[in-house]
Amino acid sequence: MEGRSALDAYADGQAWWMTSNSRISKNQIDIRGYPIEDLIGNLTYSQMLYLLLCGERISERKAHLLESVLVVGADHGPRARMAATCGISFNSCVFTGINLLGDIHG
Structure with a gap:
């Protein structure tokens, strides 16, 4: 099967x-x-x-x-979550998450 x-x-x-x-x-x-x-x-x-x-x-x-x-x-923290719940496009949500990457996060 x-x-x-x-x-x-x-x-x-x-x-x-x-x-x-x-x-x-x-x-x-x-x-x-x-x-x-x-x-x-x-x-x-x-x-x-x-x-x-x-x-x-x-x-x-x-x-x-x-x-x-x-x-x-x-x-992924409040900023990425807020971006996803504010009705912006999927690509913008992904970009927001990428922008949060740094030495400590990500």
Whole structure:
């Protein structure tokens, strides 16, 4: 089913919710081939996100970097947020964020 859309699967008479990310059957949930009970408590959120998006487990070092990126990207401060909420164009919002880059921020 890899590379097919849910709409294609539904048109072929298959369950529309089946994906290559997960397989669900009675008493069994597999995420990318791993039983869910093996993942719970053993993966961080960033490791799970990478597994879902990329289909493979990430190294501890790369997971730490991804976790840092997620934390830093959570908030770009009041100026960038204000630009985005004031109704200016997307390009202007991006430019505002670029202008905030300096020795400490970014």
